[in-house]
Amino acid sequence: MKHAIYQMDIIPGDPENNRKRVKEWLEKQVKEEKPDIVVLPEMWTTAYTLDQLDHIADLDGEPTRSFLKELAKTHQVHIIGGSFANKAGDGIYNTALVVNNKGEEIYTYDKIHLVPMLNEPKYLTGGEKHAHVFELDGIKMGLLICYDLRFPELARELALAGAEVIYIVAEWPSARKDHWKALQLARAIENQCYVVSSNRIGSYDGVKFCGASLVVDPWGTIIKEGSEEQEETLIEAVDISNVERIRKEVPVFKSRVPEMYQGWK
Numbered sequence: 001m002k003h004a005i006y007q008m009d010i011i012p013g014d015p016e017n018n019r020k021r022v023k024e025w026l027e028k029q030v031k032e033e034k035p036d037i038v039v040l041p042e043m044w045t046t047a048y049t050l051d052q053l054d055h056i057a058d059l060d061g062e063p064t065r066s067f068l069k070e071l072a073k074t075h076q077v078h079i080i081g082g083s084f085a086n087k088a089g090d091g092i093y094n095t096a097l098v099v100n101n102k103g104e105e106i107y108t109y110d111k112i113h114l115v116p117m118l119n120e121p122k123y124l125t126g127g128e129k130h131a132h133v134f135e136l137d138g139i140k141m142g143l144l145i146c147y148d149l150r151f152p153e154l155a156r157e158l159a160l161a162g163a164e165v166i167y168i169v170a171e172w173p174s175a176r177k178d179h180w181k182a183l184q185l186a187r188a189i190e191n192q193c194y195v196v197s198s199n200r201i202g203s204y205d206g207v208k209f210c211g212a213s214l215v216v217d218p219w220g221t222i223i224k225e226g227s228e229e230q231e232e233t234l235i236e237a238v239d240i241s242n243v244e245r246i247r248k249e250v251p252v253f254k255s256r257v258p259e260m261y262q263g264w265k
């Protein structure tokens, strides 16, 4: 499965122009690289313009949902649609969306863990629905949003439900760059699955973001890594048969003793 990962520099507070940029980027990738699946970062319509979100967030997923569905259908490409600020009911959520290459919405997820270091809890509401596994081309997949990466329980739950690839969509600051890489390697090694991430690049409000989007294989080897300085596209194919091979070689899932993990299934 060939991936095109957009390590995007997001225009703050300008959803229309960010959608325009994503459309142009995707059209270029489809023409030049013919990816099966494209991956966008966290909050790519607005960046962390939290005090403006009341005015510029989507309303019940629109217009970003229709935009991604139309793009996916027109270009017959699966889209891991990153996440975007989304007003629903009384709250604003950090909502991720996955659309298949027929333009059908197959998964949506609201970020569960809100990040205090970026002031998210003041402006956003945490997701109340569990993360689930979804399927594209017969491959089982999960998705986490940025700070979620620090909570191994969530990735484990996805792996136990069969995830072979876990996507991380992010706006991870350079100040904690070492954590960004180490945590992805850990999630890949402990769950013996691919970890594929898209992290934004650039700065907003004095915070610099570290890029370094990654593709990590189920052994924990980095097979693709983005720059820490500039916007770019990562192209990488993943071979899902490696998941089964490595799970046989080091049979972690068979060796688990769940009844010995207090408070954990």
Ligand SMILES: NC(=O)CCC(=O)C(=O)O
Residues within 6 Å of the ligand: 042, 115, 117, 118, 145, 146, 147, 148, 150, 170, 171, 172, 173, 176, 179
């Ligand atoms: N956007 C985020 O969730 C950032 C997470 C972060 O800064 C961290 O975990 O450190």
